[in-house]
Every structure is written in structure tokens, then in C-alpha cells.
Amino acid sequence: MKLPSLLATLLVAAATSLYAEEKVVVYNWAEYISEDSLAAFTQETGIKVEYSTYDNNETMYSKLKLQQGKGYDIVVPSTYLVSKMRAEGLLQEIDHKKLTNLPNLSISLMNKDYDPGNKYSIPYLWGSTGIAVNSKEIDPATIKGWADLWDSKWQGKLLLIDDLREVFHMALKKNGYSTNTTNPDELKTAYEDLQKLMPNVRVFNADSPRQPYLSGDVNLGMIWSGELIMAQQENPDIQYIFPQEGAGFWVDSFSIPAGAENVENAHKFIDYMLRADVGKKVVEELGYSTPNGEVRNLLDGKYLNNKVIFPPAEAVDKGEFQKDVGEAMKLYNEYWEKLKAGK
Amino acid sequence: MIKPLFTFRYSVIALTLFWLGLFVLVPHVLVLIVSVLSPDPQHLVVWPLTLDSWARLFDPLYLEVFWYSLWLSGLTTLICLLLGYPFAWVLAQLPAWWRGVLLFLMIVPFWTNSLIRTYAIKLSLGNKGVVNSLLVGLGITDEPVELLYTPFAVVFGLVYVLLPFMVLPLVASFDKLDKHLLEAARDLGAGWWQRFRHVVLPLTMPGVIAGCLIVFLPAMGMFYVSDLLGGAKNLLLGNIIRNQFMVVHDWPFGAALSVALIMLMAMLLWLYFAANRRINRQGGLDDDGI
Numbered sequence: 001m002k003l004p005s006l007l008a009t010l011l012v013a014a015a016t017s018l019y020a021e022e023k024v025v026v027y028n029w030a031e032y033i034s035e036d037s038l039a040a041f042t043q044e045t046g047i048k049v050e051y052s053t054y055d056n057n058e059t060m061y062s063k064l065k066l067q068q069g070k071g072y073d074i075v076v077p078s079t080y081l082v083s084k085m086r087a088e089g090l091l092q093e094i095d096h097k098k099l100t101n102l103p104n105l106s107i108s109l110m111n112k113d114y115d116p117g118n119k120y121s122i123p124y125l126w127g128s129t130g131i132a133v134n135s136k137e138i139d140p141a142t143i144k145g146w147a148d149l150w151d152s153k154w155q156g157k158l159l160l161i162d163d164l165r166e167v168f169h170m171a172l173k174k175n176g177y178s179t180n181t182t183n184p185d186e187l188k189t190a191y192e193d194l195q196k197l198m199p200n201v202r203v204f205n206a207d208s209p210r211q212p213y214l215s216g217d218v219n220l221g222m223i224w225s226g227e228l229i230m231a232q233q234e235n236p237d238i239q240y241i242f243p244q245e246g247a248g249f250w251v252d253s254f255s256i257p258a259g260a261e262n263v264e265n266a267h268k269f270i271d272y273m274l275r276a277d278v279g280k281k282v283v284e285e286l287g288y289s290t291p292n293g294e295v296r297n298l299l300d301g302k303y304l305n306n307k308v309i310f311p312p313a314e315a316v317d318k319g320e321f322q323k324d325v326g327e328a329m330k331l332y333n334e335y336w337e338k339l340k341a342g343k
Numbered sequence: 344m345i346k347p348l349f350t351f352r353y354s355v356i357a358l359t360l361f362w363l364g365l366f367v368l369v370p371h372v373l374v375l376i377v378s379v380l381s382p383d384p385q386h387l388v389v390w391p392l393t394l395d396s397w398a399r400l401f402d403p404l405y406l407e408v409f410w411y412s413l414w415l416s417g418l419t420t421l422i423c424l425l426l427g428y429p430f431a432w433v434l435a436q437l438p439a440w441w442r443g444v445l446l447f448l449m450i451v452p453f454w455t456n457s458l459i460r461t462y463a464i465k466l467s468l469g470n471k472g473v474v475n476s477l478l479v480g481l482g483i484t485d486e487p488v489e490l491l492y493t494p495f496a497v498v499f500g501l502v503y504v505l506l507p508f509m510v511l512p513l514v515a516s517f518d519k520l521d522k523h524l525l526e527a528a529r530d531l532g533a534g535w536w537q538r539f540r541h542v543v544l545p546l547t548m549p550g551v552i553a554g555c556l557i558v559f560l561p562a563m564g565m566f567y568v569s570d571l572l573g574g575a576k577n578l579l580l581g582n583i584i585r586n587q588f589m590v591v592h593d594w595p596f597g598a599a600l601s602v603a604l605i606m607l608m609a610m611l612l613w614l615y616f617a618a619n620r621r622i623n624r625q626g627g628l629d630d631d632g633i
Contacts (some may be wrong), residue, residue: 058590065592114405156489162575164590203492203574216470217491333591340576341408341583 023048024265025073026061029252030055030207031074031230032125034285045272047265055207057081064090070259073266076252080165080324081179082121083114085255091120092258098267101274104294109251115325121253122270125226125288128311128319129166129248130232131241132159132213132223143220145244146170150193154200158318159213159221162206164336165322166222166248167194173245179320182328191335198339213238224310229287240308246318247311251291283309348497371605378598388594394598405583412580415494416562419501420509423558424551426502427509431550432543434510435517446514449507457504461571464500465491468572492574500568505561509554516550552615558610580604 025039030053038049054060057078063076065142070091077085085091096102096118106121115121130147133140149158149170151173160167169179176277181187202218206212210231212218221239223231231238256263272278276294283290283299289309290296296304303309311319326330378396380388399405434442454459467473468490475487490496520543528538544551566581575582580600587597 056590058592062589062592201574201576202489204576205574215466215472216487333593337583337586337591338404341404341588342576 022046022265023050024073024262025050025052025071025260026074026269026271027052027054027055027060028074028076032076032252032286032288034278034281037281040215040278041269041272045265045268047268049269061085064222064257068259069257070261072257073260073262074269075255075257076124077121077255078250078252078322079112079114079121080251080322082255086115086120090258091255092260092263093119094122094254094256094270095267098264099271101271101276101294104274104279104292106291106293109291112251112321115253118148118253121255122255122274123251123291124273125282125286125338126249126251126291127225127288128242128308128315129161129169129224129250130223130228131243132210132228133239133241134213134216134219134237135239136237137219140241143241146174147245149200149220150174150197150258152200154220156202157218157220158197158200158202159209159218159223160201160204161209161222161224162204167336167339168332169248169320169322170194170222170243170245171197173248173320176245179246179248180323180325182325183327184331187328187331187335191339194335194339197235198342204340210238220305221235221278224288225311226286226288228308229306240254242307242311242315242318244318247315248321249319249321251317251321371511373600374601377594378596378602380595382593382595382629383481393595396593396595399596400599400603404591408583409580412563415501415579416559419498419505419562420555420559422498422502423506423509424555427506427513427554428547428551431513431517434514435520441515449510460504461500461568464496464503465571468496468499491572494573496572497569497579500572501562501565504565504568505558508557508561512553512557513547513550516547518524520546549619552618556611556615560604560611563604563607 026049028051031109033051034054038051042048054063057080060075061081061084062079064072065088082091091254102122109123109126110118131143131146133143137233165179168187168190171193172179172181172186174193175189175259177183177186177190181190187207203212204222208227209221209223210227212232213223213231214222228238228240254273256266256270260266273282274292276292276298279290279292279295280298282288283295283303287306287309289311296310307315377388379392379394381391381393381395383389436446437445469475470487470489470491472491474490478484479487495512524542524546525538528542533541563579564581564584566585568581569576569579569582584597584600584604587600
């Protein structure tokens, strides 16, 4: 008689703990979601969101790699990392049937070669990396492209994004190469060019690049489009320039790690974020571009006509999206280490 | 009745050893093992064993970072000593009540996480921070002085965070200093400089060395201070180590750097004990060194 009652207790305990653990563990970029939407998601679905953030792709990748894809239910890698993580078996297939709002996404950002058929990634936000100028201090008309950052009058004045692919993008584009080059000679040229840029660098930042502009510590340098929109809400003098050599473009997507424990909830979360009203709030708050067509239908003209959020076609044509560079990453890393040590 | 006490003593020792073994020895052995494996982008580390990572320590690039890191940490230690020594001396002269209050005041800020305090320094040193507003406002300078994101800011931050670690051992040293020795020296005709040079300094030397050690070594590794205040350039050894693990994914090299730092610490500790013995020998009183 004792055993069944014990079993029953255990079952009840298990059931309550299961109920209590209705959750989804989200690991996202810092300042990359509308806080309200997390609370609203929990209210609507009863699923608790455990939320933590990272400030560059590599940190997230390291953690996931170390934990063999366990510990998180949602991550938000950039395109080049999607292909890398997919190839390494760190991601699991996303069941499109569970995503009722998937048709909201516009076709132009779907089915790219980093993830054919979007089996492992659902585009969340996209944006560009361009130049920020404080127009009170520097005439924006004098800054045309990346090459202008090399001017020796900016010694010790610039902010660069603390991300090697972004920094190499400038030098590669300046020299007319692809941002996804794997050619060692082109990389070497870019590296040697960046060496000349280093004396101009005041600070590397990736957790919140707008802050040094807002605090007046830098007036010129790189910035992400969304960070710029957020900066403008506090200081409209900070302006965005699409460099004539081409801005960097990226797409960040929702992915489900291979070892995710709450797969069902992860799907619910993605589906929720794809909803037009939720996506609208994200764009309004963060200022990044959305691949969600339905969201665009809801947005105010002031957002739709903002060239930073929805860049003109010519700027997109000139720019380039990041892809995985495979083995060449080793060379990128090597040069990056040297640059950051001031070599 | 002796037996329970006996078992208690052994279980306490066993627990401590277990704790140290599990959380100190095992991790360090793992780090050591990783440092001789080969890096691999797919699996982080793989066989075969290799000393490549160790050889890379002597790459001029990293040697230069090492020297620069050494220089910044050395400067930090020196400034901490110059600030901390007189402070500890004054503190030791004060009545016990005052000494308690002052020590307490020094320690209070350290109840706040050092990361938060570093952010606060960042705000104060910025172009529109308190310091520059004051300088420009008082007309001392026309333009804000560039303080933030410079080596100066890094050293300032390190000194601020590490100063108590210099002061506390020094206070302990001054506490032990017998005042009668100073009186005796004065009676024998020693001037203030001679009293300082031949009595105070040698007797507080253990405190000086202990303080320098526990300031110098953490200073080499505090990557967040140089990230926040130095603009995330690779200034300290700690930044390089962090990058190996988090960005470049070259774990063996990161491990080799960590082990090298630990070895440096061991060497310095050995120097400390050696110096301590020598000082005790010269001390005259309490001469148990021979």
C-alpha cells in the first residue's frame, strides 16, 4: 500500500513542478526586445520568460558550444553564425507548422543561402552598420564614407563597434573588397589599412554604442542603425550616414538550440514575436528594421519614411550582408588580436 | 571524551581539503591540461598534446602586451603604496576609536560591487562628467580634458578598486610596530629620516610586500576595468585571456596565459617569503630566522 501512495505523491509533485516550470529561456542581444512584450507574452500564455543578454555573437556561441547546445530555448544569432551553428549541430529544426504568423514575414529576407528554407532560423530584425556624427560638433556633409574615418585629424576621436566582422567590413569595403572575403591577400590589405586607423580609435563598444555619443565622449564613428534611432530620441543632433562604400547589413534570427528543453514554448515564443502588433512595438522602441510585412502595414509614416529604419534601395544595393567565412575566421581573429593590442 | 573532538578536527580538515581539492586543485589541473591540448574550432580542444600554446607566449605581440600590463600594474601598485603607506601610518597613530571609524569609512564603498563603482568612475571622467564640468566651469581648461578611455583612466580605476588591499596589511604592520623602538632610536640620536629608514621601513616591510603583491596580481587581470575605462583595447593580460576564451575560441592559449599568470604569482610569493626571512634575520628582535 505504501508504494502506490508514494508514487501518487511523486506524480503530483512532478505535475506541479512541470506546471511551475512552464517557461522559455531566451538568450538575446542586449537591448534587443521590447520589455513590455515579454511581460505580455507571460500574461497571455502563462509561460514564464527567463531572459538574459549578450553583447556579441561570439559570447553567445562560446556559451552554447560549451554547454553543447543546452541551457537556452531561444538564441538570436546573426546570419553568418546561423550557418556555422547549423553546420556544427548546435541548432534544431524549427517546425514551421507551429508558427501561425510565419506568413507575415516578407519573402525578400527568407530562404537565403545561410539557411535554405529557413529550417533553423526565423528572421527577427535586420539593420545596418553605418557612421554616426554629432552634427553640433562635426558637419555631417564632410563625412561621405568609411574612408573619411582614416583622416588623421580624428586622432583619438572615433568609436568602433567591438566586433571584428564589423570593423573589417569598413576596411574591406574601403578597398573595394567583399565583406565576406576569404582571400588572405585582401584580408592582409584590410588589416594593414586598419593598422593606420587604430591611432584614431578612442573606444571599442558593443554593449551600447550610443552611450559614448550621448555622453559627448565621441562625436564620430560606427553605429548600428537601431542604436542611432535610440540615440536620436535623446539627442537629435546625432545623425546617420550610409557610407558611400557600402554599409554593413545583417539579419538576426530566432533559433532553437539543439539541447533546448522547452521546444514547444520556444515555438510559441517565436510565433508570438512574429505577431504584427508585437513586432510594431519592437520597431517603435528599438528602431531596427523588421522583415515583417504585416508590421509595416501597421507602422506610422514617420517610421516607414525614416531612412535609417527602412534604408533606400540604393543603400541596400551598395551594402553587403554578412556570411560565414569558414576557416578564414582564424585569420580574421589573428589580425583582430593584433589590432586590439595596438599593433 | 577526547574522541569526538578528534573526529571533529579530522572531519573539518577533510572537508577543507575536499573543498580545496574540488574547487582549486581540480580546476587548475584542468586548465593546465587544456593548455597543452590543440585548439579546434569545432570541439574547442582536441588531442594531440602540444606545446604550441606555450611557445606562443613568447610571440612578440603578447610579450609586449605582457610588458605593458606589467607596467600598468606596477604603476598602480606604486601609487597605491605612495597613498596607502602614509595613510596607514597616520591611522596607526590615532586612538583606536578613530582608527576604527576611518578604516570603516574606507571599507564602506566596497560593499558596492566594483563593477558598479567602475561605471561610476566612467561617468565621472567623461567629457561631460563631474571632473571635466568642474575644470571647464572654473575656467581651468577651455576644452574638456580627455580622461576617459586612456591609460590614465585605467590606472585611476585600478588604484581606486585596489587601494584597501594595500592599506589593510600596512595597518596590520604598523600596529605591530613597537613605539619604544622609535623612542630608543631618538635617544640614540637618530633624526626622523634615519628613524624612518632604519626602524620603521624595515619593520613594516612585510606589510609593504604583502600589500604590493595583493595589489599587483589582481591588477594584471582586471579586464573589466580596462574594458570600461580604457575603451576595450587589449591593455591588460586579463583582456587577452578573456578574448581567447570568449571571442577567438583558442582555449589552449587562454589556458597557457592563465597558467603563466599563476606561475608569476607563485614566483612573487616565493620572493615574498624569501624577503620576509631576510628581514626577520636583520630585525634583531624576534630573530627566529637563523
